[in-house]
Amino acid sequence: MIRFEKVSVTYEGAAGPAVRGVDLEIPEGELVLLVGPSGVGKSTVLGAVGGLVPHFTGGTLSGRVTVAGRDTRTHKPRELADVVGTVGQDPLSHFVTDTVEDELAYGMESLGLPPEVMRRRVEETLDLLGLAGLRGRPLAGLSGGQQQRVAIGSVLTPHPRVLVLDEPTSALDPAAAEEVLAVIQRLVHDLGTTVLMAEHRLERVVQYADRVALLPGPGAAVVVGTPAEVMAVSPVYPPVVGLGRLAGWSPLPLTVRDARRRAGRLRECLDGRDGNRSGRGTPAAAPSSASLPTALSSPSPPLPASAAPRRAGRRPLFRRGSGPAAPPLPAAAAQVAEVRGLAVRRGRVQALRRVDLTVGPGETVALMGRNGAGKSTLLGSLVGLVQPSSGSVRIGGAVPHRTPPRELVRRVGLVPQEPRDLLYADTVAAECAAADRDAEAARGTCRALVGELLPGVVDGTHPRDLSEGQRLALALAVVLTARPPLILLDEPTRGLDYAAKSRLIAHLRALAADGHAIVLATHDVELAAELAHRVVLLAEGEVIADGPTAEVVVSSPSFAPQVTKVLAPQRWLTVAQVKEALR
Amino acid sequence: MRDAGVHPGAWWLWALGLGTAATRTTNPLLLGLLLAVSAYVVTTCRPDAPWSRSYSAFLKLALAVLVVRLVFAVVLGSPVPGAHVIATLPEVPLPHWAQGIRLGGRVTAEGLLFAFYDGLKLAALLVCVGAANALASPTRLLKSxxxxxxxxxxxxxxxxxxxxxxxxxxxxxxxxxxxxxxxxxxxxxxxxxxxxxxxxxxxxxxxxxxxxxxxxxxRTADVPAGIRRTTAALTLGGLLGVCAGTYGLLTAEGEVYGLPVLLAGLAAALTGLWLGGRRTPRTRYRPDRWNGRACLVAASGAGVAALLTLAASADPAALHPGVVPLTAPVLPLWPAAAVLVGLLPAFVAPREPDAPEEPS
Incomplete structure (x- = not known):
């Protein structure tokens, strides 16, 4: 159905080809997952299927790409529209019309299908994607998951034989991601659609793939095989595979179910080395324990290295988080952020109601909840972008929305969802100089931070040319220049591969060990498991759970990380913890 | 709910009718009534969609236009002679070549009132366009x-x-x-x-x-080269004909050939468009239908425009209250009743059901 023959793509002005010598054949009805670290050309490969590369992006393509027998060199994207449906990373930039129903019909109108057929297919697609209740709604008012489903639906209605998806679940909460993936699976199984999909969050998708195509590095040859084969050699892999590699299981498990079946011996090995004794059966008896205090007292020596730095010297931490109504601790005076009874209205929507939250120095809090639960609004009100309609917010004693920005940067810094918003200058060096001026910091402060976070970045680089992860690091450096005691991050791992993510995690841990308080809004359960001391769950603007990560996360089927699910009822969160314990 | 909706073209005709009516009068009472009518129809009939919020934006724009017109009247003076001086601004002496322009000087009540009437007329026109925008998104009109x-x-x-x-x-x-x-x-x-x-x-x-x-x-469909060339020739020739015909109508000598050439050009251009349409294979999904309701909505707008035009020629004094000498405007009964015809859509057009509250 899709055939790549020795395809190389070189963009204008680039030193080398973005992808080189790709040979790939995808038969009809197969779901193929394209994986690889950031910047290896996954998007280029995806774009080449629909003809957008090189017709729209420019550059030169050598070799041949054929889709359903049509050569993309001689067929423009519009002439492939009836066989290929492409959905990019940002559904909003994909929409042409303004309501759900019109959007679903748009592609068919362009192809000139008869009105009766269009009518029938729109109804079918509305049902297939569960959008019937939203048919007349304006697109701009939908949640992220709904928008993603509409975007997929809009390319489905012309009944393309190939579906190309670039990171379809990255921006979605776990439940919405499941929804979208269920639809994709149904298309493959029921309609025989061929799907080529790229996704960084492998833990969500790898078990659905028939085959995996791995781009191991820039310019390297593609490795194609069954998911288990490819995961054994892939530089990027989900935690469940990491656990499988650690335990030496073969073939590698791809799902929690597979892994659990084999994990009996591992669980025995680990028994007694973690906090499972305190966890088993008596959660109430140990409300404050993350697994570690027990590990400390147990004879088997090492406490997980991953956890060690963040735990050091922060005893008050273990007492906090017994619930939103926790009485003020002795250390309460030193709280970095204090939110009491916060309510925020945005237009007709009550975005937050009666939210209480305290964050102490050195503490890392993860805000989780579905799209639109109020996470970003809460971060916005902590940094004074959003005015509370009632209740109070205090950041080290100051009221954020009344504090002049110049002063506020020294108290709290936010890295927004789109780090690019924070960057104005043409070069990294100019950006750093501006950050130093803004924060009234000594000259070179920001550059030094960039050097730490982003080794090897040249001064003259344009922020736009950085990769997603590098841009995030630059924005973080800009925010850190003022050394705010409270750092907020909104969805920091969107678009990051595992390597970039683990670098980010290391930085944030170091910051927390330094005494910075960190609050991050995220859908990434693995990130929360690795990093957060406390998890706060939001739903419809209310705090529905607030407690130590191990407790909140373990008890939730959708927010538990894979390692927790595999090793339950023991309380492990990450592969790194398990690795240390086994040593 | 979609089938029950009114054709967007009808809304635009209705709004343009109201706008035309607004240009026929400077009577502030009539203009106010016109604004009230459009506002009432918009609030009862507009759907809950992002574009329907544009009405308030247009209201603000109209207010700004009014204020700017008044400021100009104050600063630049007004050609209307007036006896009631409200204030005297210091006048800026201008060089000889700028004769006829005045900066500062006397501000008269008559001048201000004239500017107010004039600005209000423009503002009412803008609000009518805003009403059309709020009731039918331009994208929907596009489908037709x-x-x-x-x-x-x-x-x-x-x-x-x-x-x-x-x-x-x-x-x-x-x-x-x-x-x-x-x-x-x-x-x-x-x-x-x-x-x-x-x-x-x-x-x-x-x-x-x-x-x-x-x-x-x-995407384009394959069309024989002959038809393609005919399309191009018809469209170009038709447009040229339209230009020549219009020119003929406007000049004194061209009265004989003006109208026929214009009509022929128009026909050729339309045929060209129709033929050109065969090149695009597009079809329409659930096109809006022109039904009885749409006729009523469009007719009410057209009615308001026609009646006010009639009234303006029958009784110009009532529709253009004088400012010299200062008189209080009176509400002429028949034109006012005519404006109320514009309320018809509020009763014939189906109301959009409220979208169910769903978290997004």
Whole structure:
């Protein structure tokens, strides 16, 4: 159905080809997952299927790409529209019309299908994607998951034989991601659609793939095989595979179910080395324990290295988080952020109601909840972008929305969802100089931070040319220049591969060990498991759970990380913890 | 609910009818009544969609126009002679060549009132356009364009969405300035975000173009070369004919050939458009139907326009209250009743059911 023959793509002005010598054949009805670290050309490969590369992006393509027998060199994207449906990373930039129903019909109108057929297919697609209740709604008012489903639906209605998806679940909460993936699976199984999909969050998708195509590095040859084969050699892999590699299981498990079946011996090995004794059966008896205090007292020596730095010297931490109504601790005076009874209205929507939250120095809090639960609004009100309609917010004693920005940067810094918003200058060096001026910091402060976070970045680089992860690091450096005691991050791992993510995690841990308080809004359960001391769950603007990560996360089927699910009822969160314990 | 809706063209005809009526009078009472009528219809009939919020934006724009007109009357003076001096501003002496322009000087009640009437007329016209925008999105109107013009229409609509997106970007980036510790208000802040905003808008436009192309925008059907050439010839020839005909009608010598040439040109151009439509294979999904309700809505607008035009020629004094000498305007009964005809859509058009509250 899709055939790549020795395809190389070189963009204008680039030193080398973005992808080189790709040979790939995808038969009809197969779901193929394209994986690889950031910047290896996954998007280029995806774009080449629909003809957008090189017709729209420019550059030169050598070799041949054929889709359903049509050569993309001689067929423009519009002439492939009836066989290929492409959905990019940002559904909003994909929409042409303004309501759900019109959007679903748009592609068919362009192809000139008869009105009766269009009518029938729109109804079918509305049902297939569960959008019937939203048919007349304006697109701009939908949640992220709904928008993603509409975007997929809009390319489905012309009944393309190939579906190309670039990171379809990255921006979605776990439940919405499941929804979208269920639809994709149904298309493959029921309609025989061929799907080529790229996704960084492998833990969500790898078990659905028939085959995996791995781009191991820039310019390297593609490795194609069954998911288990490819995961054994892939530089990027989900935690469940990491656990499988650690335990030496073969073939590698791809799902929690597979892994659990084999994990009996591992669980025995680990028994007694973690906090499972305190966890088993008596959660109430140990409300404050993350697994570690027990590990400390147990004879088997090492406490997980991953956890060690963040735990050091922060005893008050273990007492906090017994619930939103926790009485003020002795250390309460030193709280970095204090939110009491916060309510925020945005237009007709009550975005937050009666939210209480305290964050102490050195503490890392993860805000989780579905799209639109109020996470970003809460971060916005902590940094004074959003005015509370009632209740109070205090950041080290100051009221954020009344504090002049110049002063506020020294108290709290936010890295927004789109780090690019924070960057104005043409070069990294100019950006750093501006950050130093803004924060009234000594000259070179920001550059030094960039050097730490982003080794090897040249001064003259344009922020736009950085990769997603590098841009995030630059924005973080800009925010850190003022050394705010409270750092907020909104969805920091969107678009990051595992390597970039683990670098980010290391930085944030170091910051927390330094005494910075960190609050991050995220859908990434693995990130929360690795990093957060406390998890706060939001739903419809209310705090529905607030407690130590191990407790909140373990008890939730959708927010538990894979390692927790595999090793339950023991309380492990990450592969790194398990690795240390086994040593 | 879609089938029950009124054809967007009907809404635009209704609003344009009201707008035409507004240009026929300067009576502030009649204009006020006209505004009230349009506002009532908009609030009862508008759907719950982003574009329907544009009505308030148009109201603000109309108010700004009114204020600007008044400021001009104060600063630049008014040609209307007046005896009631409200204030005397210091007059700026201008050089000889700027004769006829005055800066400052006497501000008279008559001049101000005249400017107010005049501004109100313009404001009412703007509000009527706003009403059309709120009741029927321009995109919906687009669906009724002939096939050959459709793609041009899409380009225009995409260009129109550029502005609201730009405003949203500016707001987001100004908020981000606050995160950098820079003041988020003031002109300098606006200037500094200018470049990133434009870059972002450009990028989004390219992304949208790619998305549209990938979904088949601009596909053409194979049409025999003969028909293609005929289309081009008919369209070009027709447009030339229209130009020549209009010129003929406007000049004294061309009275004989003016009208026939104009009509022939128009016919040729329309045939060209119709033939051109065969090149695009587009079909329409659930096109809006022109039904009885649409007729009533359009007719009520046209009725208001026709009646007020009639009234303006029958009784100009009532529709254009004098300002010299100052008189209180009176509400002429029959024209007022005619304006109320414009309320008809509020009763015939179906109300959009409230969208169910769903978290988004």
């Amino acid at each position: 364009l002939p096939g050959a013009l459709y793609e041009m229409g899409v380009a225009v609509v995409v260009a129109l969405t550029f502005a609201p997106n730009l405003v949203a970007d500016v707001q987001r980036l100004r908020a981000a300035r606050r995160l950098r510790g820079r003041p988020d208000r003031g002109v300098r802040g606006l200037l500094q975000v200018g470049l990133p905003v434009l870059e972002g808008a450009l990028e989004r436009s390219v992304a949208l173009a790619a998305a549209m192309d990938a979904r088949g925008y601009g």
